Amino acid sequence: MAEGSGGEVLRGPHVLEYPYRRSLGPALGRFFTGLRDRRFEGIRSRSAGVIVPPQEYDPDTSEALDEFVEVGPAGAIVSWTWVTRPRKKQPLDHPFAYALIRLDGADASLLHVVDVGDESRLATGVRVKPRWAVERGGGIRDIECFELEETE
Amino acid sequence: MSEEAAPVTYIVTPVRLEYDHSAGNAATLFLRGLAQRKIIGTRTGPGQPVLVPPRGADPRTAELALEAVEVSDKGTIVSYSIVRVPSENIHFELPYVCINILLDGADVPFFHVLQNCPLDEVRIGMRARAHWVPDEQLAPTIASIEYFEPIDEPDVPFDRIREHT
Numbered sequence: 001m002a003e004g005s006g007g008e009v010l011r012g013p014h015v016l017e018y019p020y021r022r023s024l025g026p027a028l029g030r031f032f033t034g035l036r037d038r039r040f041e042g043i044r045s046r047s048a049g050v051i052v053p054p055q056e057y058d059p060d061t062s063e064a065l066d067e068f069v070e071v072g073p074a075g076a077i078v079s080w081t082w083v084t085r086p087r088k089k090q091p092l093d094h095p096f097a098y099a100l101i102r103l104d105g106a107d108a109s110l111l112h113v114v115d116v117g118d119e120s121r122l123a124t125g126v127r128v129k130p131r132w133a134v135e136r137g138g139g140i141r142d143i144e145c146f147e148l149e150e151t152e
Numbered sequence: 153m154s155e156e157a158a159p160v161t162y163i164v165t166p167v168r169l170e171y172d173h174s175a176g177n178a179a180t181l182f183l184r185g186l187a188q189r190k191i192i193g194t195r196t197g198p199g200q201p202v203l204v205p206p207r208g209a210d211p212r213t214a215e216l217a218l219e220a221v222e223v224s225d226k227g228t229i230v231s232y233s234i235v236r237v238p239s240e241n242i243h244f245e246l247p248y249v250c251i252n253i254l255l256d257g258a259d260v261p262f263f264h265v266l267q268n269c270p271l272d273e274v275r276i277g278m279r280a281r282a283h284w285v286p287d288e289q290l291a292p293t294i295a296s297i298e299y300f301e302p303i304d305e306p307d308v309p310f311d312r313i314r315e316h317t
Binding site: 008009010011012013014015016017018019020021022023024029030032033035036037137138139 | 165170175184292
């Protein structure tokens with residue numbers, strides 16, 4: 001607690017932090033292992049096609065799923081929202097988009113960050129590809145963000 | 153990172169909230185007291201329960217409790233728990249004992265840690281006293297009390313502390 005002077009009410013920083021360590025299980029474990037190795041794996045379900053990130057059970061029938069399918073790495077934007085003023089803990093320090101991205105070969109979309117510099121370059125259907133983080137093995141941020149496919 | 157590396161079986165997903173916390177009048181009074189080696193509670197008026205640490209109001213009636221009352225740094229253990237699980241921000245050696253202690257002059261128990269007491273000797277009714285940090289380290293923080301430790305005084309009979317256990 002910071003020390004105030006005289007009769008002032010004391011005020012100071014208070015940090016509440018829970019460093020959760022989450023066990024992934026067979027489906028997400030395989031998905032995140034794939035990300036570390038720079039590939040995307042979804043899972044085939046009877047009711048919803050190829051789901052990415054993979055789930056252990058079919059969302060409709062609840063049957064156990066185990067048929068992994070490699071998808072992507074590029075895909076198309078399904079929907080997006082523009083972040084004009086990123087907050088401190090958000091993934092990029094300049095304006096970016098959160099987008100639902102349907103990776104090639106997938107039937108569900110993945111939520112991630114798209115870095116395009118300017119909102120006007122975004123539209124439904126725009127093609128994007130992942131920009132991989134240099135250090136991987138830590139989760140969804142193994143993908144630094146997605147960027148326009150035509151930039152290379 | 154090689155393709156043959158071991159599978160990823162877990163991820164770390166921290167939750168972190170950063171507050172700019174105002175202690176408020178009552179806790180400020182309490183914290184400034186600690187910096188002077190004093191434990192200060194408040195009450196709504198003479199004859200009313202002394203609340204430590206003070207929260208500004210009597211929780212039963214919501215009446216403002218602004219009258220400062222200094223209480224003793226000695227008290228009676230009314231409840232305890234033995235902690236065997238480590239926590240990053242706790243520096244006590246495991247296992248250690250957390251206590252609820254009814255300080256002399258207070259009407260609600262106070263939460264802290266007991267040290268210098270074998271685990272099989274801690275008991276309800278036991279007397280203990282605050283062990284303060286050296287003068288030069290005193291500050292408006294609960295850390296001014298390093299821990300409580302047993303004192304050589306007879307136990308308080310259970311009937312006298314029953315309502316607090």
